Amino acid sequence: MSNTGLALRYTALTDVGLRRSNNQDSGYASSHLLLLADGMGGAAAGDLASSEAVTIIRAVDDDRGGDALTHLNDAVDAANRRLGDLIQADPAVEGMGTTIEAMLWDGEKFAVGHVGDSRAYRLREGRLTQLSADHTFVQSLVDEGRITREEARHHPHRSLLLRAMLGRDDFEADYSWLQPQLGDRYLLCSDGLSDMVEDEAITRALASASIDVAATELVRLALEGGGADNVTVVIGEMVAADTLDEESELACADGVPQLVGAAAESPQPRRGATVDVHDSTASFSADPEELRYAPLAPSRWRFARWGAALVVLLVAVGAAGWYAYQWTQDQYFVSESDGSVAIYRGVDADLPFITLRHLESTSDVEVDSLPSFQQGQIRDGIEATDLADAEQIVRDLREDVVPDPTTTPTPTPAVPTETPLAPGTTVAP
Numbered sequence: 502m503s504n505t506g507l508a509l510r511y512t513a514l515t516d517v518g519l520r521r522s523n524n525q526d527s528g529y530a531s532s533h534l535l536l537l538a539d540g541m542g543g544a545a546a547g548d549l550a551s552s553e554a555v556t557i558i559r560a561v562d563d564d565r566g567g568d569a570l571t572h573l574n575d576a577v578d579a580a581n582r583r584l585g586d587l588i589q590a591d592p593a594v595e596g597m598g599t600t601i602e603a604m605l606w607d608g609e610k611f612a613v614g615h616v617g618d619s620r621a622y623r624l625r626e627g628r629l630t631q632l633s634a635d636h637t638f639v640q641s642l643v644d645e646g647r648i649t650r651e652e653a654r655h656h657p658h659r660s661l662l663l664r665a666m667l668g669r670d671d672f673e674a675d676y677s678w679l680q681p682q683l684g685d686r687y688l689l690c691s692d693g694l695s696d697m698v699e700d701e702a703i704t705r706a707l708a709s710a711s712i713d714v715a716a717t718e719l720v721r722l723a724l725e726g727g728g729a730d731n732v733t734v735v736i737g738e739m740v741a742a743d744t745l746d747e748e749s750e751l752a753c754a755d756g757v758p759q760l761v762g763a764a765a766e767s768p769q770p771r772r773g774a775t776v777d778v779h780d781s782t783a784s785f786s787a788d789p790e791e792l793r794y795a796p797l798a799p800s801r802w803r804f805a806r807w808g809a810a811l812v813v814l815l816v817a818v819g820a821a822g823w824y825a826y827q828w829t830q831d832q833y834f835v836s837e838s839d840g841s842v843a844i845y846r847g848v849d850a851d852l853p854f855i856t857l858r859h860l861e862s863t864s865d866v867e868v869d870s871l872p873s874f875q876q877g878q879i880r881d882g883i884e885a886t887d888l889a890d891a892e893q894i895v896r897d898l899r900e901d902v903v904p905d906p907t908t909t910p911t912p913t914p915a916v917p918t919e920t921p922l923a924p925g926t927t928v929a930p
Contacts, residue, residue, distance in 0.1 A: 528760070552764040573605045660692060
């Protein structure tokens with residue numbers, strides 16, 4: 502079924518929460534783009550990361566031609582490069598990063614981009630479905646069946662990210678197409694909502710009379726749940742295009758895109774030295790979530806562990822080499838030594854700087870005295886099962902020796918011997 506008759510209503514709302522001093526979330530909503538970024542990073546600038554990412558990516562809202570998924574992919578990659586440029590220009594923001602949740606409407610379907618633990622939900626006919634997969638450590642445990650989804654909600658490392666936009670070359674986001682239907686409501690939210698509010702409560706709030714009411718209710722629930730983090734919601738609703746102007750009281754009725762959070766405040770890059778959040782002597786109270794997201798400082802035992810691992814590896818390789826060498830020295834073969842048939846211990850091969858064969862004994866059998874076929878075998882080497890077998894091979898070869906006619910002795914003529922005469926016998930003169 503064609504979706505050319507559908508249009509997108511939208512709203513965006515954010516709150517700094519009850520335990521934060523600043524808002525590191527950024528949100529954007531328009532009739533073509535729903536976008537959310539949750540900034541992070543130790544003593545670095547999470548608000549700057551999310552703001553810059555949203556500023557770069559929302560430029561795709563002006564793109565109306567071509568493939569929407571390609572445009573979104575290019576915009577997200579450009580945002581990642583922008584973060585990399587900021588980090589290279591100012592080491593004070595090293596470690597900053599952001600999650601990304603984006604849905605670009607091309608008039609037929611959504612192009613979707615996702616990285617991190619911000620989430621995308623769909624409410625369709627009263628049923629809530631999580632569309633995104635968290636790129637977190639605990640989600641990997643859930644996928645492996647090691648913990649349940651409910652256990653993941655309360656896991657102490659539930660916000661430990663495995664993937665995020667960090668301005669690095671190895672950045673990788675998930676991209677897909679999504680086919681909407683009339684009446685669908687889509688929610689993009691930071692973990693300040695999903696960590697504080699159960700899915701059942703999200704479902705009820707998202708089904709409110711209007712998306713503006715739904716956004717307000719969701720933020721209220723997050724604050725009542727503890728408000729431990731910034732909370733940002735971006736909501737889109739699929740409606741019939743010919744009814745788009747019927748509810749003029751909605752915030753999106755004027756058609757102006759909505760920009761909220763850090764992106765609306767345009768935070769400036771940090772300058773000067775940063776405080777090491779891992780320095781136990783630092784005189785400040787570090788934000789627990791920032792510590793969780795912050796890049797870990799190299800452990801003082803890091804190089805010792807690498808050294809120990811290298812020693813173990815070398816010992817294992819050395820042991821394997823020693824046993825292999827010992828095996829070769831239990832082998833025998835028959836070959837040539839200075840023109841004679843000889844028995845060797847080892848294998849008929851050599852490695853750089855290592856000799857794998859040693860002369861065991863030399864026989865009196867000359868190689869050239871053997872038939873041509875045996876000469877070839879000897880020069881190629883004849884394998885033996887053990888020393889006794891090698892000695893038997895030499896004995897067999899000795900029987901095959903071809904006599905040299907130039908050295909064969911000439912027979913001596915027989916000399917008649919005198920027969921003694923019987924007593925009383927005389928010989929006639």
